[in-house]
Amino acid sequence: MPAPFSISIIVPAYNAGGFIDECLAHILPHMTPAHELIVIDDGSRDDTAARVQAQAAAAPQCALRLIRQANQGLAQVRNVGLQEARGDYILFIDSDDLLQAGILARLDAVIASHRPDAIALDFSMWHPDRPDKNRAVHMGYAPDTLVTDADTILDVFFADRHLYAWARVIRREIYASFEQPLYPTNRLFEDVAVTPRLLARCHSLYYLPHQLLAYRQHPVSITKSVSADYCRDFTAALGLTKPALEQAGVSASVRDHFDAVVSYFYIGAVKNSYQLPGATGRTVRRELQEIYRATLFGTPDNVLGKMEQGSLRSTSRRDDLRAARQVRQALANSLVFRFKQTLSRKVKLWQRQAKVRALRKA
Structure with a gap:
């Protein structure tokens, strides 16, 4: 039985009241009936949930679900999102980042034409407070190419060193092929521990040389410490x-x-x-x-x-x-x-x- 959606967009959100409106405003206008949006409020203490509900009420044509849970951390949020997703492909977006216009339509075209196990995309390093520092980041694959060589998929992936969970749109079946829950909890850099394993099970990858999103870079705070x-x-x-x-x-x-x-x-x-x-x-x-x-x-x-x-x-x-x-x-x-x-x-x-x-x- 075919999946009801081509893409499940999963947005983890924790105390995201200052960003979530802008994030969703860059997603909802570009959604079609082929897309679902799952926002997981991970025990926020601000008005994140209320803002998501208001956005959902203003866009009733979109398949937007809000899931609220006690705070469990980003890894478990990703695990819950995977459990709830019904689309053929998974796209993670952080609540402070901005999906670029037209990219969902481009992804749907690639899916319809090639049905790859994974789709790699470019992105931009976005400094809202320092626009002069903004820069585009490109992947190392040949543009608009379907890669089926396992060595090339992984060699380029490791050479690029962009191991973010959101930097590739991957078939839900690949995620489901692992023992669940997939993302390790109670540790940092959960995506680094998982993304290479996902790519190792992908037999095909399409490189779409367009920016997926603007990756927000926050000003370094004096209160931020390294443990x-x-x-x-x-x-x-x-x-x-x-x-x-x-x-x-x-x-x-x-x-x-x-x-x-x-x-x-x-x-x-x-x-x-x-x-x-x-x-x-x-x-x-x-x-x-x-x-x-x-x-x-x-x-x-x-x-x-x-x-x-x-x-x-x-x-x-x-x-x-x-x-x-x-x-x-x-x-x-x-x-x-x-x-x-x-x-x-x-x-x-x-x-x-x-x-x-x-x-x-x-």
Whole structure:
């Protein structure tokens, strides 16, 4: 029996009163009877639910459902959305992001013509407070092409390093092929732990070179801190994917590209760890190094050498060289690296404090 909708749009929302109206205003006018919209209010303490209900009343022609639940976190919200969805394909949209005009019609055309397991799209980094920093992000596949080679699907996916749950529209059957609930709860970066596993089960992917959405970048707040768990979860997220890739028997090429993105995640977490108190930061960095080595398919020297030689797919050879150099320095506990990171974090903290002071004066 065919699904009643081509696409289920799932919007997780938590205390989203300041954004949800704008988010839904960019979805509802473009919906047809082929689309359903599921908004999950995850125990909001503001007027999120009331705003969604008002939008639904104003657009009775749209299949919009509001699900309200006690706060359970983003991973469980995604699990509930998957359980409730009835469409052939799943599209996640965060409650503060903006779906781009015309994209649902383009997705429907691709689905009708090719019925791929996954559709990859571009997006934009959107800085509402700094329009000069806005930039388009493109995927590395050949435009308007149906990819059926498993290595290409995964190699490009890992080389692009955009592991967001919303960056690809994937058939609901792929999600359902896993033991449920799919998204791991009680940890951060749940999409990083799941999206590679989904792509590993996709036999076809179509690259639609149009912007799916504007991905809102929030001004950095002085109150936003990086915790030890944040650093650990960020580094370990791909480790949850590794067994699934091993079971799928992925090629040496995919393993190398996986190891490259693991290296990027590791050095990102190491840099963030310098925001932690001294002793805590040192302990966390020792743990991160153990997690990093355990997550790799190969050795650090193998993947870092290939990043340095330019033998892997890449969006930026310059970034690869810098990341490889910094990973080597972090593994060697380089004094120069430690000094630079400590100084860098102090400068960024001063800059955030300056921004806060300027906002308070405005």
